[in-house]
Amino acid sequence: MSDLGGEPDPLADEGLTRRLKALACTAPLHDLEVRKANQPWLEESIRDRYQMAEVALDMIDQVAIAMDFESGARHAQVLSRAERFIARQASDRPSAEHARIAVWVLESLINVRDVDRGFTRKYGWINTEGRYSLKTFDFKILEERSDSRGDLYLRASNEALNVLVGALDTDVESAQIAAEVRLRNLIARGRLADAKAVAEQARLRTIQYGETIRTQLEATERNVAAVDWLNHVPDLLNEALAHVESRQKEEQAIAQSITDDRDKAQDAANKRRAAELVDIVEDCIRRHTALHRRLLGAREKFRQEQDRQLFAPATRRAAVDLHRDLLQPILAETGTAATPPLSVFVEHSAGPTSTDQPGLATLIPALLAPPVQRSRFADEEEEPEPTPAEQEGGFSDEQWRAAHALLDLPDAARRLSHLLQEAALIDPPLPELVALLVLRAFSPQIGPALRHGQDHVLIAVPASTTFAQAGFAGDDLLVTAAQLTPNAAITDEPEQEPGS
Structure with missing residues (x-):
């Protein structure tokens, strides 16, 4: 007051x-x-x-x-x-x-x-x-x-945006022009650090102006009747178009001026500040271009939303009166005639029924669960039938003595094929035992033989020939016995170096 x-x-x-x-x-x-x-x-x-x-x-x-x-x-x-x-x-x-x-x-x-x-x-x-x-x-x-x-x-x-740029309820258009005039003045005086702060404020005012237009268009999409498209919005669009056109010319000139200053600057700090100013002004130009494109399509947007919201026919669905349309006609019919329409009504009103399908959270634990142990008192237990043990084959003591007698070769060497042929004449299963003992002799265990007090060990070496005898076939071997002396005993302990 x-x-x-x-x-x-x-x-x-x-x-x-x-x-x-x-x-x-x-x-x-x-x-x-x-x-x-x-x-x-x-x-x-x-x-x-x-x-x-x-x-x-x-x-x-x-x-x-x-x-x-x-x-x-x-x-x-x-x-x-x-x-x-x-x-x-x-x-x-x-x-x-x-x-x-x-x-x-x-x-x-x-x-x-x-x-x-x-x-x-x-x-x-x-x-x-x-x-x-x-x-x-x-x-x-x-x-x-x-x-x-x-x-x-x-x-x-x-x-x-008002809190950030300090434009508390001020006119955006005049503030934008004032900021750019000040920006030009600071650039002309070489105060690029202050010019950068002014350019940043000008960019934020540009953002604020675009946000005002965007809010009006967004409100139009929600309810075209809530926005004043008769007076307020058309005036706002005209002012915004004039603002964008004038600002684009000014910003192009400012960007060109700063670019020249950047290229001519000798000081690295001034060159960096000029480059930052160029980026900010070019960002303002890009935003004004986007705003200009949106402003040109704003009135067409209004007409589309008006057609969609005001002139689209409303969807009308006839309401069903259950008493008048269903109950009264059904009561007038016989039970046989009333059953089909009642079944159709119940089927559609109740909706489809779906069977319960297990989800992964219940299916996986059910599949991985161990089988349920039956109670010993639930049913009569069946008497288990033991499975007879299979009889494993072996060699008798007589066969072992016969095999050792054939392989007792202190001063001679014999071929494996001859030994197998002779063992087959003595006992048909005997060649298998002889072949097993000769295969062990192909890589003799001298150390264990000495520790067990044996005086000889059986040795088998390749004979460079092949054979097929008594159900066996392959490389023939020369078999002989090597005498062992107690002084050649081998211990499991490693040798100690002299002086240790």
Whole structure:
């Protein structure tokens, strides 16, 4: 109001309301500083080292830069960059603590504690009659959206962009022009570091302008009648088109000027700052191009949504009156005539029946379960029938003595084929025993023979001929006996070197 006794001033009241809303938008950031003292996982001695409001502003900055018409910032990307920012505040703390702080700040900005994921603040309102009342201001900082594939991404709200760039309820068009004029002035004076900060603010104002248009088009998709397409939106589109066309010309000229300065710069620091400015301005040009394309199709979008929402015929389904359409006609019929329609009605109203099919969680344990042991008292047990043991073949003592007698060759060597032929004449099973003993002699165990006190050992060597005799065939062997002396005893202990 101009004075206490005069007429109320509506403009002053609206200005007060704008400032109160702007102040409310900063409350969630200040609340982070208050609530960090209540976190039991954050040690009291290091709480002051973490500036949560700075972390929140950095997150909003990253989300705003990554925003486009159809997409935004991914959670993992925002958390990864925030962890690096947090690590600069307390580089000696563990990385797990940095990650937990990043998640806590991000969830606080989304406000996962409330169902609607929004913030609510009270502010005072003085109407044109001078009466004071409290109103509720609902707003959001970061919003979760889902794309066509169902993946979640983050978007910064208009309130978040206002808090970030300091454009609290200011005209975006005039702020954008003022920022670019200031940017040109700073570039001309060679103050590239200050020019970079101005260019970043100009880019965020561009994002804010695009977000305003996107919000109107998104509201049109939900309900075309909720958006003023008669006056407000057409004026907004015309202003946006004029803004984009003028800004593209200005930004092209600025980008060309900075590029020339970058190429001519001799100082490495100035060349790097100029290159960063070129990237930022080119990003603004790209965003303005995308905004221009969306603005050109906005009116066609409105007509399509209007046809879809207002002129599409409503689906009508006739309601069924069970008493009039079913019960009364059935009662007038006989039981035989009433059965078919009643069966059809019950079948369709009850729905299809499905048999129980075991799932993997129940089928696999059932297949792997051991068989159930039957109780010994349940049924009469059958008397088991023992299986007769198979008689294994062997050699008698007479056959062993006959085989040793054939292989007693102290001063001579005989062929295996001759021994087998002679053994077959003595006893038909005897050649098998002789062949087994000769095969053992092909690799004689001299050491065990000496330890057991034997005076000779049987030796078999190849005879370079083949044979087929007494059911055996293969390389023929020369068999003889070698005498052993006790002095040649071999022990299992290794030789000791001299002097050990």
